[in-house]
Amino acid sequence: MKGNLTELGAYLENINKYSLIMFYGPNGYSIEENYKKTFDYLKGKNDEPFETQELISKNILNETDIFYQQINSMPFGGGTSVLKINLLETESAGCLKDFLKKPIDGVKIIVKAGQLAPRSSLRKNIEKSPIAISIPIYEDSQRDLNLFIKDFFKINNFSISNNGCLKISSLIGSDKNLIKNSLELLLLYSLQQREKDISESTIDLVLRDEKLLQTRDLCNYVGLGNVNKSLQSVHKLRLQGYQPIQFINALSSHFQKIHNVSIKRSSGIPISRAMQELKPPVFFKEKESFGKQVHLWETKKTEKVFSILNNADKEIKNSVNLGELIINDVVLRISAAAKK
Numbered sequence: 001m002k003g004n005l006t007e008l009g010a011y012l013e014n015i016n017k018y019s020l021i022m023f024y025g026p027n028g029y030s031i032e033e034n035y036k037k038t039f040d041y042l043k044g045k046n047d048e049p050f051e052t053q054e055l056i057s058k059n060i061l062n063e064t065d066i067f068y069q070q071i072n073s074m075p076f077g078g079g080t081s082v083l084k085i086n087l088l089e090t091e092s093a094g095c096l097k098d099f100l101k102k103p104i105d106g107v108k109i110i111v112k113a114g115q116l117a118p119r120s121s122l123r124k125n126i127e128k129s130p131i132a133i134s135i136p137i138y139e140d141s142q143r144d145l146n147l148f149i150k151d152f153f154k155i156n157n158f159s160i161s162n163n164g165c166l167k168i169s170s171l172i173g174s175d176k177n178l179i180k181n182s183l184e185l186l187l188l189y190s191l192q193q194r195e196k197d198i199s200e201s202t203i204d205l206v207l208r209d210e211k212l213l214q215t216r217d218l219c220n221y222v223g224l225g226n227v228n229k230s231l232q233s234v235h236k237l238r239l240q241g242y243q244p245i246q247f248i249n250a251l252s253s254h255f256q257k258i259h260n261v262s263i264k265r266s267s268g269i270p271i272s273r274a275m276q277e278l279k280p281p282v283f284f285k286e287k288e289s290f291g292k293q294v295h296l297w298e299t300k301k302t303e304k305v306f307s308i309l310n311n312a313d314k315e316i317k318n319s320v321n322l323g324e325l326i327i328n329d330v331v332l333r334i335s336a337a338a339k340k
Contacts, residue, residue: 001129001134002127002133002134003133003135008034011133012041015042015108017131018131019103019104019109019131019132020096020099020111020133021111021132022087022111022113022122022132022135023035023110023112023113023135024111024113024114024115024135025114025115025136025138025139026115026137026139027137027139027176028175029176029180030137030176031112031137032112034137035084035110042080042082053066053070055067055083056089057086057087057089057090060087060095060096061092061094071099071107072104080106080107080108081106082108082109082110083108083110085111085112086111086112087113087122089114091117091121091123092120093122093124096111096125100126103131111126139279140174145165145179146162146165146166148176149168150165152180152183153183153187158187158190158198159196159197159198161200167203167204168203168207171207171212172207174279185207186198186206189202190202210240214236215246218237218247219250219253220289220293221233221335222334223254223255223258223296223297224296225338225339227335227336230332231328234247234327234331244324247330248312248313248316248330251305251309251330251331251334252306255297255305257290258294259306261275262297266298266299272287275287275291296338297338301337304337305337308333308334309330312326312327312330
């Protein structure tokens, strides 16, 4: 059956009705968190002396002996046996399909998976089974990320503003694992400085990589049609060892964001709202610049940019020694086309 993360507590309270719970989706951090929490909750009801082995995809697809050994090895004296299965690398149900048809009393299986298509074997078999629950975990909203960041600092007796939270997520993205690593760096720095408020200047100092800043400058200059500054940025990055393919990737990512906002704009969605829906969102101090770029680049123009970048990528792979010239030409052509 299809489940909902908000109902997880109720599912666990009535776990006797279910033999399998699966967490899946794009939010790796929350999937791992709930996967472990569910296992700890169920394991806490038992007195098993040994650590439960986590099985992986090959154990349900090809080498299934271990799976059957595990589910047929009940703890002494009965009770519940809890099995963890990591299926991040597959969308197939494998031998879980047979288990759901003939479950074993007292055996509970917890599965973590990645993004699954609705027609995937894994999702279909679990969602149609009355003894299994499939729980999707989607990407966090900016509000969720703000709460995550603020809670981290609150526990450590520090504070941070909403703008500070937004700056962190705009720099790092929405992956909570990466954000947590960054928060630990900020905490370490602030402890040394004896600062109780995590300011935006501190975030810039600790998290902003000079190369990252210059890459962002390059993309913005190209998007705004500033030819001279675009070429100057290329030169600065090249001195720091930036490779041709990195220029292509950075520009592709930047123009993909512009393209996405342009599409939404053409369907009647305000630019400000479309920018908020980007992941990561546009940092508030850069919204004006990004908005100007959206006005300069309608969808047909951005599609031409992708064509230029794709062709350049092929040329670079075929003519490695000409990489610098190819990038100069790409940056010149795209930035010059901005205001046409």
